Amino acid sequence: MRRELPIAITFVLGVLIILAFFFDSPTLTNASQSLQNWAVIIAAFALGIASVNLIQVHAKKIARGQDRLDWLYSGALLLGLFGMTVIGLFKGPADQMYQFWFNALFTPGQATVYAMTGFYIASAAFRAFRIRNLEAGILLVSAALVMLGNVSVGEALWSKFPVIGSWLVNVPNLAAQRGMMIGAGIGGIAGGLRVLLGIEKSYLGSGS
Amino acid sequence: MVQGRVFSFWLLVVLIGSMLYGMWRARKGIAIKIRRIAGLNAIEEAVGRATEMGRPVHYTPGLGGISAAEATQTFAALAIMGHVAHLSARMDVPLIVTIRQPEVLPLAEESVRQAYLEEGKVDAYVPTNIRFLSNQQFAYAAAVFGIMAREKPAANFLMGAFWAEALMLAEVGSEVGALQIAGTAQLSQVPFFIAASDYCLIGEELFAGAAYLSGDPTQMGSIFGQDLGKAIVALLMLAGVIATNMGSSFFSTLLGK
Amino acid sequence: MLAKLQSLDRRIIYLVVFLSLAVPLLRPIGLPVSIAEETRALHDFIDALPPGTPVVVSFDTSPGGYGELASGAIAILNHMASKDLRAIGMGFFDTGPSLLESAFAASLYAEKEYGVDYVNLGYLAGGENAIASMAKDLLGSFPKDFRGNDTKSLKVMEGITSITDVALVVTVASGTPGIPEWIRQVGDPLKVPLATVVVAVNVPNMTPYLQSGQLCGLIPSMKGAAGYEALISMKGLGTAGMDAQSMSHLAILFFVVLGNVVHYIGKKTGKAGGDKE
Numbered sequence: 001m002r003r004e005l006p007i008a009i010t011f012v013l014g015v016l017i018i019l020a021f022f023f024d025s026p027t028l029t030n031a032s033q034s035l036q037n038w039a040v041i042i043a044a045f046a047l048g049i050a051s052v053n054l055i056q057v058h059a060k061k062i063a064r065g066q067d068r069l070d071w072l073y074s075g076a077l078l079l080g081l082f083g084m085t086v087i088g089l090f091k092g093p094a095d096q097m098y099q100f101w102f103n104a105l106f107t108p109g110q111a112t113v114y115a116m117t118g119f120y121i122a123s124a125a126f127r128a129f130r131i132r133n134l135e136a137g138i139l140l141v142s143a144a145l146v147m148l149g150n151v152s153v154g155e156a157l158w159s160k161f162p163v164i165g166s167w168l169v170n171v172p173n174l175a176a177q178r179g180m181m182i183g184a185g186i187g188g189i190a191g192g193l194r195v196l197l198g199i200e201k202s203y204l205g206s207g208s
Numbered sequence: 209m210v211q212g213r214v215f216s217f218w219l220l221v222v223l224i225g226s227m228l229y230g231m232w233r234a235r236k237g238i239a240i241k242i243r244r245i246a247g248l249n250a251i252e253e254a255v256g257r258a259t260e261m262g263r264p265v266h267y268t269p270g271l272g273g274i275s276a277a278e279a280t281q282t283f284a285a286l287a288i289m290g291h292v293a294h295l296s297a298r299m300d301v302p303l304i305v306t307i308r309q310p311e312v313l314p315l316a317e318e319s320v321r322q323a324y325l326e327e328g329k330v331d332a333y334v335p336t337n338i339r340f341l342s343n344q345q346f347a348y349a350a351a352v353f354g355i356m357a358r359e360k361p362a363a364n365f366l367m368g369a370f371w372a373e374a375l376m377l378a379e380v381g382s383e384v385g386a387l388q389i390a391g392t393a394q395l396s397q398v399p400f401f402i403a404a405s406d407y408c409l410i411g412e413e414l415f416a417g418a419a420y421l422s423g424d425p426t427q428m429g430s431i432f433g434q435d436l437g438k439a440i441v442a443l444l445m446l447a448g449v450i451a452t453n454m455g456s457s458f459f460s461t462l463l464g465k
Numbered sequence: 466m467l468a469k470l471q472s473l474d475r476r477i478i479y480l481v482v483f484l485s486l487a488v489p490l491l492r493p494i495g496l497p498v499s500i501a502e503e504t505r506a507l508h509d510f511i512d513a514l515p516p517g518t519p520v521v522v523s524f525d526t527s528p529g530g531y532g533e534l535a536s537g538a539i540a541i542l543n544h545m546a547s548k549d550l551r552a553i554g555m556g557f558f559d560t561g562p563s564l565l566e567s568a569f570a571a572s573l574y575a576e577k578e579y580g581v582d583y584v585n586l587g588y589l590a591g592g593e594n595a596i597a598s599m600a601k602d603l604l605g606s607f608p609k610d611f612r613g614n615d616t617k618s619l620k621v622m623e624g625i626t627s628i629t630d631v632a633l634v635v636t637v638a639s640g641t642p643g644i645p646e647w648i649r650q651v652g653d654p655l656k657v658p659l660a661t662v663v664v665a666v667n668v669p670n671m672t673p674y675l676q677s678g679q680l681c682g683l684i685p686s687m688k689g690a691a692g693y694e695a696l697i698s699m700k701g702l703g704t705a706g707m708d709a710q711s712m713s714h715l716a717i718l719f720f721v722v723l724g725n726v727v728h729y730i731g732k733k734t735g736k737a738g739g740d741k742e
Contacts, residue, residue: 022217024210033601036594039275043311044590050310050340057336070358093563094612102563107528110560113346114372114529118486118713119479120379120404126478126720127382128403130728140725144718150665150688152496153711162499169669177395177669180411182441184393187412189220190227190419190434191280199231199426200418202290203283203315212653276592276641344560345640346529371640372529372666383475396666 007198014196051081080105142168214465219444223437230433234425240432247389247407248417251288254363254387255295264302266361267292268352268377269316270368270392271345273309278369280415281393285368286315287418288391292365293323297332304355305338308348313340349373356380366390366405367414370397378404391417467734470727478720485716489708496708500692503675507635507660507682508544508696514632516549519625521634523647524554524561524568530639530664531564536690536702537662538637539572544697546573551621552583553631555607557595557642562587562611579612580619587611593646600650603628629655633681637662644671648679662689 013035020032058074065071087098131137148154149165194200209217234240258265269285272278289305296303305320307313317338324333341351353376356364364381366374366388374390374397381388382404390401391409401408409417412434419427448459514520522542526534545552552574556562565585569575574583586607589595599606604626607616616622624630634657636647644661652659658681663671665686674680684693687710690703 018220022209022213033598036275036591036597040591040594043273043275046310046313047343048310050307050313050343053313053336053338053340054342057339060336073354092613094566099563099566102560103567106560107531107564107567109350110344110346110528111532113350113376114532117372117376119482120376122482122717122720123475123478124375124379124400124404125717126473126724129721129724131725140721144721147714147718151711151714152498152688152691152707153715155499156496170672173669174672178673180395180398183438184395184411184415186223186434186437186441187415188277188280188393189223189437190430191284191415193224193227194419194427194430195280195283199424199430200283200287200422202287202319202418202422204318210654272641273592275594277645278641345527369641372664396670 003198003201003204006204007201011196011198014192054081142172212464215462219441222440226436226440227430227433230431230436231426231429233432234429237425240425240428242416242420242428242431245409245413245417245420247391247409247413248288248420250387250389250407251292251365251421252295254365254389255292255299255301257387258296258301258362259299261362263360263362264304265292265296265363265365266304266306266352266356266359266381266386267365268306268308268368269312270366270370271308271348271373272369274311274315278394281369282309282312284415284418285391286312286319288365288367288414288421289316290319290323291421293320294327297324297327297329300329300332302334302337304359304361306348306352306355307338307340308343308345310340310343313338345371345373349376352377353380356384356386360384361386364388364405366392366401367409367417368392369394370401375400375404381405467727467730470723471731473727481720482713482716485712486709489712490705493705494708494711496711498691498695498704498707500695501683501685501689503680503683504685504689504692505696507541507684508693510633510658510660510681511541511544511548511550514548514550517551519551519553519621519631520545521553521555521628521631522565523634523636523638524556524565525558525636525643525647526564526639527558527560528564531637533664533686534637534639534662535568535571536687536706537684537693538568540690540693540697540699540701540703541635541662541684542568542572542574543699543701544693546577546582547697549582553586553621553625554584555586555599556588557592557646558640559588559590566611580610580614581621584616584619584621585611586616592642593650596642596646596650600628600655628657631657633658633660635660635662639664639667643667644674644680648674652679660684 016028017032017035020028055078058077061074062071084101087095091098129140131140145161146165146168148157149162154161191200255265267289269282269289272282274282293303303320305316307316317335320338321333324330342348361384364386366377367390370392371394374392378388378390378401388405389407390405391414392398392401393411393414395411398408398410416431416434419431451459542552554565554569556565562585569583569585577583587610589599589606591598604616610616610619628651634647634651636644636659638644638661644663647659651657660680660682661671662684663686668685671680671683675683684690687703687706691707694701694703
């Protein structure tokens, strides 16, 4: 029963949401809407549970005071977690103090990590973009043409770079992407079907 | 039926039909031959490498949740994680699972705990090794970088839905010398994984991976059905291209229904 | 020498990339800016809207992706403000509305009146489900705006009861929910024109939507923003960043070529290396 009940619920609710997508029935639409709202609420509660996990891991680190400065980082994390929660709860996210920390700490922090992609692209390109065979050679030349077509300097060097770059992106690249997209879409349906029918149940903790 | 979704509905029915046929065929005992997927065959090697080096295994089931379009990727990643957890328990190597979506945490915890239980290694299960880091994309990514740098995993599994952090996660894994197996159906991230990891499951291979590893004939049958569905779609596309080029509007009308 | 290049310290690569970005930002070269067809299409669409027309601007991005999208988002807001269009802001990323606040402050809307010319309706949780809810009931989904005002009472919302009352939706998108979700829940079923400001890595994925008419325009990353800024004759972050983007692309191409030269010489002299085994 521990496994059968969740599988039965998954099947019934999954089918209901699929039918609500295709059929114009107010009953189905309302039921699907309510279920989706429940999903949002459950996800919000899950955030609470996950925060407990986060606090456990970092409280332990602080208590042990181990690993060089790890305890200090953990302290900063917990301070940020509780500080922003308190300001958000009592003053709201539009409050000046909330906005200050959001703009002064959170935004630049996130933007910095995102910007690091540029550096990693360079190191990955140096390490992995090698002409080992004909296919890799074609890939490299295409990538160079697309890159030059994407920036002003390419256009300044030769006006045809953007034309060639766009053609490569919109024709051969798109053809391959569509093929992969269709394959992944059908694969996704098969994966979803396995979950709905309870054939794939490892997420419930059953063995592989 | 909702206008514009009639064709999609019947196509879904046909695709599900082909998958059910594949499963039925497998249950009847008709053997299905599936090509070897290098990335999946390398899982055992990667966990074994971690055992030899005395370093942990890191697994992330992606950054997607369980209620949006990426849900199927997350479920596939969780299924593969179950397999990795069994191997880790069997080979006595610590498994660190990092989580971005809060709702994935209980599923991951249960899946890993159960794997350790089934391997008779329940004492080796460390709950704090299944870690929720942050639901913010780049805060999560930064936390994974930290874990990689400090704990230096010998094997790094990146499975599921990833976005802009994909390349960084794989590059950091490469920096610490981990053997990396990645898999995603997020097409914009596939090239990064191919460039930066040792093995990459591309798109549908991720979904097939869970079934492939289970060894369960019914699940393997669904892969056969999936390919049958792909053949049907390819035929439809071919017919559509020929008909449209011959001036027929049959397929465009059909798609608009 | 070869051995040194084969095991080139990553930090040297990072330093060169950093310099290729920082130097042109500090000392711009002034390379020419081209305007993509899809960017011009979006500009023309907005340009043709009469004053007072409501346009939804949805911030579906995090602070990370926003670094790349800010220039395009601000260019659109500047154009809308100069045309006296009503901006209805919202977000389906939890960080979206806070970013929207700073975007409004950095655009010409800062000189206009909040609640009359523009509004920030805030965040609705639930990803694609939330977009679906908003598509069914706009006012019910956002009873209060981000600043706690009663949405219905705001002048800027006059005559707007449903998403179909707006002339255009522009989603500033870097992930999920993003363009496909807006197309599924709003563009296709309700026939509301959609456009997007999108990160460079997602541009190829947008092509099918442009070709099929599911998107009426697109600002592809910073390059698109520079083009849009040229169209509205307001130089901003996009134009400033184009030289840096060009130079960093050249730096990456240089490392690709260098990597291959090292690989080729290593192979010829029988010294394998450079690759991770």
